[in-house]
Amino acid sequence: MSEKKRPALDPAAEAARNADRKSNAGPTPDPWEACATLEYGGDRSFAWSVREQVVRALPEEKARAEQSLLKALGRKDCTEAGRAFLCQMLALVGTSKSVAALAPLLKDPKSADAARYALEAIPGPEVDAALRDALGSLSGNPKAGLIGSIAKRRDTTARAVLAGIRENPSETPIVREAAARALDHLTTAKS
Amino acid sequence: MNSPLSLSRRQFLQKSGLAAAAATAPLILPSGLRAQKAPSKQITVGIVGSGNIADSHYGALLGDKENVRIIAVCDVDRERRDEGAARVNKTYGNKDCKAYADFRELNRRDDVDTVFVCTPDHWHALVAIDALRNGKDVYVEKPMTLTIEEGRALVAAARKYNRVAQHGTQHRSMKRFHDVAEFIRNDGLGKLHRIECYIPPNNRHVGATWKPEPVPAGLDWDMWVGPAPWRPYSSLGSHYNFRFISDFAYGQVTNWGAHYLDIGQWAMNADAGGPVEVEGHGEFPSSGLFTNATNVDFTVRYANGTPMFCRTRYEGGGTSRFVGERGWLDISRGRMSASNPDLLREMQAPGKKIQLELSNNHHDNFFSCVRSRKKPIADVEIGHRTTTVCNLGQIAMVLGRKLKWDPVKEEFVGDDMANRLRGRAMRSPWALT
Incomplete structure (x- = not known):
């Protein structure tokens, strides 16, 4: 088996590689991963880079963008600001493939809003099912927000459960009000 | 984080005007409950958002004492709402104008005919729709809403509750x-x-x-x-x-x-x-x-x-x-x-x-339509x-x-x-x- 011949680098590239070896700077982080640790008020230049890649993604590039966002979202050190940003990007390119990763976030009051930023924009019955499923896990404000997303998506299959919430005296007034408004909204939706 | 909606049930019902029917009534005011209320000679105004853009309304509204009366001011910044209410009360020489921290309280006052929405843009749709739902006519500062979806929802609410809704693009009245x-x-x-x-x-x-x-x-x-x-x-x-x-x-x-x-x-x-x-x-x-x-x-x-x-x-x-x-x-x-x-x-x-x-006057046009029930020059659509x-x-x-x-x-x-x-x-x- 003959040894593969390495392609020759042009002199400029070779010089750049040699110079890079001598650099005392750290490696460039993966911008997608760096977004996970975004802090309020901090350097958002990597987030900018990711945002540009997302909004300019060609149809065949969207799946890879979605994967990269989900990978970053899965990091244990994901910050509140980072999670919100990643979910806002998923709102643009997310598909039903994102539901499995977002559903647990939706059930946690600390991350439910961020998950909705993504899920509310993603079409498909898998999303509707995840939103309905989270109703039993949330209470108070996050639940009211969740109900608003269900109504906005015009998920008429949620009528019965929303009617139950509206009539349930153990729910907070804001949740019952949200359920009542959602039902009102859904009356004009097609079954 | 404080909950913006952490009202007790009693508070909620009081603010919704539903305390008397607490046990069985729906939590939402039915459509058109107040829709046919005719304004008296003086049209009452509530201002939600008492900052930069509201300044441009106070002068004109306070100068039209015969037709208009500001009776409520709301801002989430205490200093701003207190300043706004004080300005109104000083002009009228009384203490009738009340200051509110929560727009929903203002919107639920039966004696408020119209609401001027002067908040930052991301609040326009929600404040205006809540006012419409409570039977108010609204003057919504520009831009009417932040998003296209919000805009369509606001138009739908104005039509559903049969209210007058003017967009604050006063070039239409120049x-x-x-x-x-x-x-x-x-x-x-x-x-x-x-x-x-x-x-x-x-x-x-x-x-x-x-x-x-x-x-x-x-x-x-x-x-x-x-x-x-x-x-x-x-x-x-x-x-x-x-x-x-x-x-x-x-x-x-x-x-x-x-x-x-x-x-x-x-x-x-x-x-x-x-x-x-x-x-x-x-x-x-x-x-x-x-x-x-x-x-x-x-x-x-x-x-x-x-x-x-x-x-x-x-x-x-x-x-x-x-x-x-x-x-x-x-x-x-x-x-x-x-x-x-x-x-x-x-x-x-x-x-x-x-x-x-x-x-020739965006305010006059709005108030004229509040009385006539016609669509204003910069209607919500x-x-x-x-x-x-x-x-x-x-x-x-x-x-x-x-x-x-x-x-x-x-x-x-x-x-x-x-x-x-x-x-x-x-x-x-x-x-x-």
Whole structure:
């Protein structure tokens, strides 16, 4: 088996590689991963880079963008600001493939809003099912927000459960009000 | 985080006016419950949002004591609401005007006929829809809403509750803008080649990063952020400067664009429709607190092929130029000029075939419609369509590509991502429904 011949680098590239070896700077982080640790008020230049890649993604590039966002979202050190940003990007390119990763976030009051930023924009019955499923896990404000997303998506299959919430005296007034408004909204939706 | 809606059930019911029927009544006021209430001689006003833009209303409203009476002021900043109420009470020589921290309390007062929505943009839709639901007529500052979805929801609410809703684009009630739109509609410039709109620059430079700060005493920051994505307080990213942060507003695209693009819409007879195509390029900052385009440049195109562009002008403020085969017309708040003085004389000539409604005062027009129940000069649908044009430009600049728009379906054609940008999920507990 003959040894593969390495392609020759042009002199400029070779010089750049040699110079890079001598650099005392750290490696460039993966911008997608760096977004996970975004802090309020901090350097958002990597987030900018990711945002540009997302909004300019060609149809065949969207799946890879979605994967990269989900990978970053899965990091244990994901910050509140980072999670919100990643979910806002998923709102643009997310598909039903994102539901499995977002559903647990939706059930946690600390991350439910961020998950909705993504899920509310993603079409498909898998999303509707995840939103309905989270109703039993949330209470108070996050639940009211969740109900608003269900109504906005015009998920008429949620009528019965929303009617139950509206009539349930153990729910907070804001949740019952949200359920009542959602039902009102859904009356004009097609079954 | 404080819950903006952590009202007790008793408080909630009291504020909803439903305490007497607490056991079985639905929690929402039925549609039209107050819809036929006729205003008395003096129309009462509640002002929600008592900052920069409200200043422009206080003077006019307080000066019309015979017809109008401000009885409630609301702001999430205690200092601002107290100042607003004090200003009103000083003018009237009493203490009748009450200050509120929560707009829902103001909206549930039976004696408030009209609500002026003067909050930051991200609150416009929710405050206005809540007011409509409670039987109020509304005057909504520009831009009418932050997103296209919000705009359609606001129009639907105004129609559902049969209320008067005026968009705060007062150029519609300035004669020179009326005259130009009417002149264009009557082919005064011959074939219209293009409309050029110039808006002031966005943003101010405040550094590459920013630091969260303690919330000032008396400011309910959680309520200020409201339906927008959460962020900690910063003095540079709140009052006034909110407009440079895309979570809250789209900068001068919607701030001044709402005025100048609105006259273009009027001249193009597009009040119930809009353009069919948009493309644009914005220069967005890649770091720092402010996120809106520092340099705006987008063009919408109407079905007849006429383009209307919107660009940042670094000196001279907002203006519009209408360019046709007979020359051009320049118009701004301060002045009007033409390539040929004859055009200005022709513009004033009577007997035009197409005559547009003339209003000489945006407030008077609103209050007149509150009494007559007619649609105002900048009706909510018109406001929504103009705000949509601003949004189309914003979305095209964000995406950096040409987009086709269906103004009937209010959908982008063949661009899923653009369609997703027509709305956004709200932070809990807020919702558009």
